[in-house]
Amino acid sequence: MTSTRPAATGSVAARPDAAIRLLRPFAVLALIASAAITAIGLAWWLVPDANPYTAPGSLSLANALLEPARFAAVVVATGAVGLLLAGAALSRDALGRRAPLVAGAAALLAATVVVVLGDAGTITFAGYLFGFAAVVAGVLTTAVLLVRAPRLGVPLLVLLLALIGVAVWWAGLTWEGVASFLARFGAGLVDNAPPIAVSGVSVAAVLAWTAVAVVAGRTTREMRAVESWLVRHRRALTVLAALGPLPYALVRASWLTPWPLFAPAGGELSPAVLATGLMLGAGAAAACVLTLGLILPWGRVFPRWMPALGGRPVPPRLAVVPGLAAATIITISAVPVFMLSLGADSIVDVVVFDLVLPLWFWGPMLALAVWAYAADRRDESGTGDAVAPLG
Template sequence: MTSVREPATGSIAAPPAPSTRLLRALGAVALLASAAILTFGLVWWLVPESNPFATATSESPASALLGPAWFAAAVVATGAVGLVVAIATAAPAALARRAPLIAGAAALCAVAVAFVLGDTGTITLAGYLFGLAAVIAGIVTTAVLVVRAPRLGVPLLVLLAALIGMAVWSAGLTWAGVTTFLASFGAALAAQGMLILISAVSVVAVLSWTAIAIVAGRTTRGLRRFEGWLVRHRRALTVLAALGPLPYAVMRASWLTPWPLFAPARGELDPATLATGLMLGSGAVAASILTLGLILRWGRVFPSWMPRVGGRPVPARLAVVPGLAAATVITISAVPIILLTLDADSLDAMIVFNLVLPMWFWGPMLALAVWAYAAWRRTIDGVDVVAIDDAAGTGTSTAR
């Protein structure tokens, strides 16, 4: 294994011209997403009653400000402009000369999609899915550790058993509550298929436009210097990002105590609601731990206790792509959540809610932390890890 040292200054060497192949691939993804957005808008314009934002409990900033007809027109315009920019991105001629222009246009497209289609339903769906995955992954990880690394696995098993005991005997969690939650969640997924599709398209669009803006924008001195700043401060940025979900995790953890926060009094919390809250809290804890992986050793090398991959380098894209996707989901939900809390009973309630669930802080900070990790890996590996199609950028295994 080759040992590498992190550059002391965190500076980024001047990169070559942007990858035509990569920008074409990203442009193709953005093209498909823009075509889907255009289709949504046309359908909602011609058949207003098919617009899910007109009846949904959550709404995007654009749907909150515009009437149904104007909102549909805004969606059509967003998709149409996206098609034009995507075609320009994929065109072969004079790419290097127009890269800064493409970067600016892509950034504007990302903002436009977030404004038009970003809503609270996106983070709700992602939170439930990630929370459920975190619980399953936590159980599996504990079982593997008990066998392959007992010094770590046995204490973790004891902690897990203690938490389950508190949830069952102290807080009132029941198996019926768990199954009721799972049944309700499955029914909600089936009933909101269109909103889920819209959320998926909006996330893909924002993520692809953001990637285009970064890859094309790296031809400019300003963005390269900004990446150098990110690398120098990547540890601080990552710690701040890891703090984002912790207030929510603490709030959910309080449901295991006699003093539950933002919940019915002890004894009045039904088991299904308790199961939901604890699952979401588990997801928040997992998100914080995974974020710290951007600066810890296991963010570069798989832990030795992991079957098959233990000791091998972590592909940079394995952290960059999911990390930026998560940051996108959180960030595009920030403004809709703030708009939703405007209906709170008091200013104090609005402020408390946005401090317990600080999407406005967590999303952008996570995006910067992942970007810093990507730029750092590109610097020490000599590979453009912003590229989603990178297949060989992890030949080194240790880092300072």
């Protein structure tokens, strides 16, 4: 817990076999993801119409600069290089070539995120899913707190009822609007299954190459120095990461007032649109709270009011895996969303858009905050490699 505690990474360097065992599952995931990327690129090369990146609003930097056949070739090349590097990471002497392994993993990570498979649709689908889950989790949490911790549950219930009252009687939310949103949401998931699958492959690839780079790099003095710095500054990093979704949450909260910000043209908020915006805002608010959990007590020990789990230590992976997945999704979407913002009417509109939805800042900052949490929990446990790099 103290910021001066040295990083417990030396045990990995002292036990290369343990580091190899830790590296292997991530290298296997990288191999599978790279094979999938290669297959996807070949499919797009042979059947250009199957490429969802050619649809309006769904693009990557490479797709914006290249015609479809060349873009498909770049995707194939990215996957092929990934296959070669994953094979090297699976070899017994992988850590003997840690410098090129780390450099190659970092290069593939950057290529996948920034150039090749970044997609504005990734954050859209993830936002809808997470927002819906946040609403359901909020209702269930309130119900549990009313029974197990009424001092917390009653105020939370009052707040929830007040929000519902404002949404229904003031803003015009209706059950028909909620049902319409849910129907369109379900249909959208089915209709967009191919790009969602590609986004899933992209996220898996980025997580795999991140893990490969960190596990291999942790045996170096430079990476241990980076982790020590992250642990020392983890509180500041976490607070900054929690600020990422806050502007969007405040914008959506304004839809409950007479002055809705970034409302549809004409200022008319139909019940379905209102339900959509409020759900996404709930997801952004939940993201703020969950991010702060990386430095709050309940991020280490389950609260007492939680059935069956209360008082038990939080497994680091329970926070790190979804945290890194979220950071990956946000970062993958940053460049395409910025590119879309360039279509605004003025530079002021571009700046405002990228401040309200600061994926360029939020994603990398969240990744650093989660990495700092993982390193701190590893130091706390004293297990060295037992929980790295995924908590």
